Amino acid sequence: MVDESTRKTLSNIPLLRTKAGPRDKELWVERLKEEYQSLIKYVQNNKDADNDWFRLESNKEGTKWFGKCWFFHDQLKYEFDVEFDIPVTYPTTAPEIALPELDGKTAKMYRGGKICLSDHFKPLWARNVPKFGIGHAMALGLGPWLAVEIPDLIAKGVIHYKEKVENT
Amino acid sequence: MADWEEIKRLAADFQKVQLTSTTQKLSERNCVEIVSWLIEKKLIDLMFTSDGKEYLTPSQLVTDIQNELHSNGGRINLTELAKIIGVDYAHINSHLHEVLKRRKDIHFVLGQLIDSTYITKIAGEINEKLQQQGQINVGELTIFYDVPSDFLQQQVLEKNLGTLIFAQQDKSDPKTFFTENFIARSKAKMRGSLSGITRPTPVISILNQIGVNEKLFFTLFEQVAMYGSLTSKLPGAQYVPNAYSRSQTEWVTNFYRQNSYLEFDALVRIGISDYKTYLKRLFGNDNLLFLSSCVVAKNILDRVEADIDECISSKGYVDLQNSLPSVFTSKDINLIVERLLVGPKQQQVVLIDDLVFSKGFMNKLSNLCEETVRNNANLIVESGKYQQYIVDSQGNQSKTQKYDEAEEKVDKREERRKKASGGKSGGGTQGRETKTKSTKKHIRGGHRNDIEDEPTASQSKRELIIVSSDEVKELIVGLLEEEDVDHLLDQIAQYLLPKLNEQGHQIAAEIFKTKIADQTANRRKTHADHQDKLNELICEIRLFTKGIKLFNGDTQVQLNKYLLKTTCSDILTEILNYISLESGLNTSTDNFNNEQRLKFINELPSEYRVPLQPLVKALSGQNIDDFTSTLETAMSSCSMIVKKIDKKKDRLIVLNYKHKLLEELALCEDLAVVLHLAVLVIFISATQCMLNASGRHVSSILSFLKQFLSEDQFSELTSYYDFVTLMLSNGSEAENAREKLKEKMQTVKNLASEYKLSSHEKTV
Numbered sequence: 058m059v060d061e062s063t064r065k066t067l068s069n070i071p072l073l074r075t076k077a078g079p080r081d082k083e084l085w086v087e088r089l090k091e092e093y094q095s096l097i098k099y100v101q102n103n104k105d106a107d108n109d110w111f112r113l114e115s116n117k118e119g120t121k122w123f124g125k126c127w128f129f130h131d132q133l134k135y136e137f138d139v140e141f142d143i144p145v146t147y148p149t150t151a152p153e154i155a156l157p158e159l160d161g162k163t164a165k166m167y168r169g170g171k172i173c174l175s176d177h178f179k180p181l182w183a184r185n186v187p188k189f190g191i192g193h194a195m196a197l198g199l200g201p202w203l204a205v206e207i208p209d210l211i212a213k214g215v216i217h218y219k220e221k222v223e224n225t
Numbered sequence: 226m227a228d229w230e231e232i233k234r235l236a237a238d239f240q241k242v243q244l245t246s247t248t249q250k251l252s253e254r255n256c257v258e259i260v261s262w263l264i265e266k267k268l269i270d271l272m273f274t275s276d277g278k279e280y281l282t283p284s285q286l287v288t289d290i291q292n293e294l295h296s297n298g299g300r301i302n303l304t305e306l307a308k309i310i311g312v313d314y315a316h317i318n319s320h321l322h323e324v325l326k327r328r329k330d331i332h333f334v335l336g337q338l339i340d341s342t343y344i345t346k347i348a349g350e351i352n353e354k355l356q357q358q359g360q361i362n363v364g365e366l367t368i369f370y371d372v373p374s375d376f377l378q379q380q381v382l383e384k385n386l387g388t389l390i391f392a393q394q395d396k397s398d399p400k401t402f403f404t405e406n407f408i409a410r411s412k413a414k415m416r417g418s419l420s421g422i423t424r425p426t427p428v429i430s431i432l433n434q435i436g437v438n439e440k441l442f443f444t445l446f447e448q449v450a451m452y453g454s455l456t457s458k459l460p461g462a463q464y465v466p467n468a469y470s471r472s473q474t475e476w477v478t479n480f481y482r483q484n485s486y487l488e489f490d491a492l493v494r495i496g497i498s499d500y501k502t503y504l505k506r507l508f509g510n511d512n513l514l515f516l517s518s519c520v521v522a523k524n525i526l527d528r529v530e531a532d533i534d535e536c537i538s539s540k541g542y543v544d545l546q547n548s549l550p551s552v553f554t555s556k557d558i559n560l561i562v563e564r565l566l567v568g569p570k571q572q573q574v575v576l577i578d579d580l581v582f583s584k585g586f587m588n589k590l591s592n593l594c595e596e597t598v599r600n601n602a603n604l605i606v607e608s609g610k611y612q613q614y615i616v617d618s619q620g621n622q623s624k625t626q627k628y629d630e631a632e633e634k635v636d637k638r639e640e641r642r643k644k645a646s647g648g649k650s651g652g653g654t655q656g657r658e659t660k661t662k663s664t665k666k667h668i669r670g671g672h673r674n675d676i677e678d679e680p681t682a683s684q685s686k687r688e689l690i691i692v693s694s695d696e697v698k699e700l701i702v703g704l705l706e707e708e709d710v711d712h713l714l715d716q717i718a719q720y721l722l723p724k725l726n727e728q729g730h731q732i733a734a735e736i737f738k739t740k741i742a743d744q745t746a747n748r749r750k751t752h753a754d755h756q757d758k759l760n761e762l763i764c765e766i767r768l769f770t771k772g773i774k775l776f777n778g779d780t781q782v783q784l785n786k787y788l789l790k791t792t793c794s795d796i797l798t799e800i801l802n803y804i805s806l807e808s809g810l811n812t813s814t815d816n817f818n819n820e821q822r823l824k825f826i827n828e829l830p831s832e833y834r835v836p837l838q839p840l841v842k843a844l845s846g847q848n849i850d851d852f853t854s855t856l857e858t859a860m861s862s863c864s865m866i867v868k869k870i871d872k873k874k875d876r877l878i879v880l881n882y883k884h885k886l887l888e889e890l891a892l893c894e895d896l897a898v899v900l901h902l903a904v905l906v907i908f909i910s911a912t913q914c915m916l917n918a919s920g921r922h923v924s925s926i927l928s929f930l931k932q933f934l935s936e937d938q939f940s941e942l943t944s945y946y947d948f949v950t951l952m953l954s955n956g957s958e959a960e961n962a963r964e965k966l967k968e969k970m971q972t973v974k975n976l977a978s979e980y981k982l983s984s985h986e987k988t989v
Binding site: 083086087089090093094096097100101104107109112113114115117119129132 | 229233240
């Protein structure tokens with residue numbers, strides 16, 4: 058299952074109510090509003106806990122999201138671009154988070170840099186439709202993936218620390 | 226589209242939220258980083274707890290340790306401490322000395338911390354226990370409290386002795402403590418049990434009864450013992466009550482006073498194992514003779530001595546078994562006799578199986594056997610066994626002698642070598658050399674012994690037995706039965722046997738000596754006989770040859786041959802007979818032909834063979850001179866001398882020979898032999914020479930004699946000769962001739978005997 062800290066983080070992210078995808082005109086707005094509120098809360102939580110680890114923004118319609126995420130290892134900050142689309146069937150289908158920079162560098166990744174999520178993710182998501190949103194996907198999907206994969210990749214020497222990346 | 230406005234606002238809010246700087250709060254992670262950096266830079270001294278989530282300062286650790294020790298009642302294990310405080314065991318270990326330095330009353334024992342409160346507590350407990358049990362051992366406490374005995378001994382017991390623990394330390398065993406009460410109690414028990422015991426008891430069984438510690442028993446014994454003594458201070462000791470030893474001594478003295486002897490077995494039975502020292506202590510050393518199974522007083526010895534003296538003077542025997550107490554073994558008796566028989570007395574008695582026999586008695590017995598011994602010795606010498614034995618033993622002696630000589634030679638050589646090497650080399654090498662030499666010598670010595678053993682064994686096997694033990698037994702059994710000691714028949718016979726055999730040997734030697742003397746005399750005589758006879762024969766040959774030389778040509782050769790075949794052969798046979806007798810071959814050479822003689826000679830030793838071989842060769846030749854010349858050397862090989870020619874004797878011999886022939890002639894009835902003899906007699910009378918001829922030569926002799934005979938005589942003889950040849954030819958006229966010869970025989974005989982006279986007249 059998901060480890061203790063993730064569970065704690067997860068529980069602090071506000072749940073969503075509206076079940077609507079990008080095609081459901083009025084309701085999508087409602088859903089998007091909830092997504093934002095949820096994300097704001099999540100980011101605030103993270104910042105309070107000195108655990109801020111990503112930047113996200115979306116297009117006008119809220120169907121395409123992009124930004125950065127970072128990971129500290131041995132007191133060094135490794136930063137990666139992150140992007141994903143909201144699928145049409147959202148929220149039934151979870152968004153597929155992608156790290157294009159790492160495409161082809163690890164086995165735990167689909168074509169296009171989409172990360173392979175843990176076995177637990179999909180059933181967990183399916184059970185929590187429509188309560189889980191983008192914030193959950195980040196916390197439950199990308200967060201653990203980074204925590205496992207990045208130290209491994211660094212150890213293998215696939216990723217190198219880049220000096221230009223500035224710490225915030 | 227107010228909704229979308231709202232979305233826009235929210236998106237902006239989101240960005241704003243994201244962009245606001247993070248609150249300036251040190252997260253846990255940062256703290257860990259900072260602290261670990263600080264530790265790395267050695268700016269602060271901290272240690273991690275075992276789960277890694279907390280830090281501790283060393284002083285905190287020290288206080289924690291003290292606190293935990295206190296809360297655990299003054300004793301705590303380090304591993305437990307590490308678990309409770311939650312730090313690594315290594316940290317505890319490294320800060321331990323600080324704790325111990327700060328608090329002097331804390332002891333570190335076997336991975337445990339123990340402080341003074343705990344010590345006080347267990348001291349109290351130990352005291353309680355001690356009061357209950359009366360005695361306590363550090364070993365037990367060690368097990369009970371699971372602390373080292375040294376610690377208990379020094380820190381707990383000895384420190385608190387007299388303050389918290391009221392007891393005494395055992396002086397002989399510092400690990401044992403007991404109370405005054407306990408000692409008093411034990412003493413009382415011991416006193417009771419020891420005074421109750423009447424016979425020797427092993428200490429162990431006493432201890433089992435009264436339940437007192439063995440060590441304690443031995444330490445307290447001195448204070449309690451007034452009723453007896455201990456055999457030793459060891460656990461296997463025996464307690465001997467005074468009452469018992471008193472009665473023991475009483476018994477021993479009484480028995481000894483009454484019986485004058487004491488049996489060791491009896492002493493052991495009443496519990497005196499070290500009887501020798503006991504007896505010495507009791508009676509002093511005088512008048513006591515220690516035997517193998519008992520000790521005797523002087524008066525018994527005196528009695529025995531008197532018995533033996535009597536036995537010697539009466540030439541009888543004495544059974545010591547009867548005159549000594551029945552407990553005496555034969556070994557004891559042996560010892561007594563050995564002790565008593567000193568000096569001349571020893572020579573006068575023989576001890577066999579507890580019986581002392583006087584020499585006189587033994588002599589009586591051996592006298593019985595003397596006859597048989599003499600006879601046997603005689604027999605043995607007669608049968609030649611003794612000679613064989615002498616030869617064998619001499620052979621052995623010479624062999625061993627030879628060996629000894631060789632050995633001696635070797636030794637000498639070695640000694641010389643040793644001397645030389647000693648002179649040459651220094652002290653160091655000499656030591657080594659002598660060492661190797663000694664081993665060598667040793668080996669050789671052993672070898673020699675082996676060799677020597679063998680002949681002695683065979684010698685003893687070859688020992689000539691003159692009288693067998695059965696014979697001796699048979700001879701002496703009568704007397705022994707009379708004396709009622711026939712059960713000792715075997716031993717006595719065994720004793721007598723070697724002496725008798727020796728005696729027999731002496732007798733045999735004497736007999737042998739006389740016999741040898743006889744034999745040598747005989748031999749000398751036969752030697753002279755042979756020599757005389759040979760000389761006689763030689764003389765005859767000389768005379769015969771003289772006669773032969775009167776003939777000439779073929780007749781002489783033939784006569785020579787005949788002489789060789791007859792008289793010369795006799796001489797050779799005589800010599801060979803003598804030699805065979807001399808070398809003990811016992812072969813009669815009388816009927817040997819030439820080949821047999823050669824064979825016999827070839828088998829003889831070279832001293833005989835060399836001179837005899839040409840003699841035989843000469844025999845088959847034709848020349849008498851050859852024979853006589855070789856004969857001389859042959860005879861000298863037999864140490865015989867050819868006597869010088871004595872012309873005076875010759876005449877006598879010739880006369881003797883003629884007389885012999887005449888006698889033969891007078892008695893002779895054979896028609897042909899009469900002529901032969903007659904012719905020979907006439908020849909001797911006519912020529913004063915002897916002639917040795919066979920019947921075949923008669924005609925040639927006759928023709929030779931013609932010159933010495935008258936017409937009548939000659940015609941008479943020739944006619945007689947013709948008739949003889951006629952008769953021997955077995956022709957038709959033979960019977961007729963025989964008649965004629967019978968008639969003429971007397972005339973021929975007369976002619977021969979009478980011719981002597983006439984011829985004598987002629988020569989005169």
